[in-house]
Ligand code: SF4
């Protein structure tokens with residue numbers, strides 16, 4: 001008979017998979033999750049009642065469950081949490097419907113923290129989930145607005161109907177037909193002042209947010225670093 | 240159940256009193272304490288304001304004029320009639336505002352999609368914007384539901400985490416700014432709710448025959464839920480009154496449906512790189528249920544992501560002969576239309592995907608004539624006669 005682990009919940013070792021990753025690595029990652037100052041506010045144990053699952057949009061369409069997330073985290077089950085970091089967390093919609101938890105938990109918030117650690121550590125799940133996402137990262141970090149009018153291209157959004165084509169064909173003209181003066185832009189949502197961009201760059205650099213990008217996309221990281229350093233040099237700011 | 244038993248239950252609901260142990264803390268206490276300790280600056284509500292009720296009874300002050308518009312990148316970028324309508328209503332009601340260029344996105348769309356940021360960066364971005372608003376003397380008004388929800392999370396973290404406060408204060412110091420938090424974090428839909436009677440008074444179109452379903456934005460009322468508007472006169476205080484309160488004030492036919500609480504399916508990363516999920520959820524759990532149970536003429540909501548997901552998801556579902564096909568817009572655009580706004584120059588409905596024309600007809604708006612007018616103006620811009628469409632052109 002296969003031996004149960006020392007886990008008080010009697011889970012068998014193979015259940016969580018990822019046996020190729022050693023226990024110490026898993027523990028290091030999960031302790032980062034638990035060390036986040038928000039973690040204590042996001043989890044107070046778990047009744048395993050499933051109310052969060054009933055509210056969760058992602059649970060309806062994926063093999064995904066905020067209860068499993070809260071349950072594993074409440075049990076401090078390092079193996080399961082690691083498995084979830086590799087297989088589950090990117091399915092979450094970050095809608096926070098699970099905040100209706102009667103225990104006062106925030107499973108979506110626990111997932112935010114797990115994702116952050118997955119990115120910081122360059123886990124495969126983060127790299128896979130963010131493939132095709134680099135353009136957004138570039139936009140948000142370099143321009144000050146996240147999505148821009150020129151992203152509305154029919155080949156990028158073929159499922160959004162013919163209006164996308166109308167917009168992209170008339171983009172410059174239709175942007176000039178917006179009465180608010182800040183919105184005549186096509187590459188950003190609105191006109192962002194130069195000085196403001198510099199301030200944003202200082203934030204990304206000072207808080208280590210830019211370093212996180214290196215783990216998931218080195219190319220974009222290099223481009224962003226160059227843009228920011230050049231701009232900061234122009235302004236005479238040293239980091 | 241007897242009629243009187245029902246009356247007792249409803250009577251209780253009207254009061255919607257939380258027992259004290261379920262009531263959330265009033266963040267103001269900590270906010271003013273830290274202000275007194277010199278740790279941060281609180282930007283006060285000034286001038287005329289309206290007091291509105293929130294979920295657990297804490298009163299929230301909504302400043303009416305001199306507002307600093309914290310815009311939404313998704314609204315400005317892809318649904319520009321959304322932001323334009325907010326500005327237009329404010330101008331029509333005669334309130335002053337600033338549309339700043341020293342505002343960045345809250346970056347929370349990216350954060351909830353990719354997690355390529357961290358707590359300190361997110362907080363610093365938020366308070367840099369707050370400091371910028373404070374410097375102008377105008378009070379911040381947040382256009383996006385996600386910015387609003389995220390900023391409330393950031394506020395709670397800053398109020399309770401001294402190490403984070405210190406780190407963020409240091410970053411702000413490098414920018415020559417102080418740590419500023421506003422006395423209230425206000426979403427534009429709360430401002431619309433606060434001035435809903437003024438909007439009704441300026442309405443020129445009868446919307447009583449328009450059937451409306453409302454989708455409340457998750458990040459508006461699920462994130463830091465105690466700070467969202469809940470009004471005993473709207474759904475007995477059991478659901479947020481944002482959007483629905485305005486719809487009721489306008490006299491439209493507000494209809495219920497059973498998946499009101501459900502998310503729109505936006506998903507942050509899903510809308511960009513895994514849209515099959517968004518399309519399925521938006522149409523199967525929201526639009527089809529609304530169509531089946533309430534048959535609305537229009538779906539109104541109050542957030543960037545919700546308008547996007549609910550509007551754009553219907554095209555592909557139509558190809559699969561699903562029961563979809565209802566226009567989606569913000570309540571700001573709907574209110575502006577009711578107040579006589581131009582459907583293309585102000586509400587900019589040509590940026591939307593679902594067919595809004597039957598709705599306009601029902602509202603008594605000649606969309607063919609309006610489009611011809613829009614095209615005529617476009618001709619003037621194309622010929623170089625003028626460079627931009629201005630507020631003066633819109634109000635002409
Ligand atoms: S997280 Fe909350 S809602 Fe979900 S199963 Fe646990 S106690 Fe229930």
Ligand code: SF4
Pocket residue numbers: 052055056057058059065066091092093094095096097098099107108109111
């Ligand atoms: S935040 Fe994530 S886990 Fe929570 S309800 Fe939304 S999709 Fe589900």
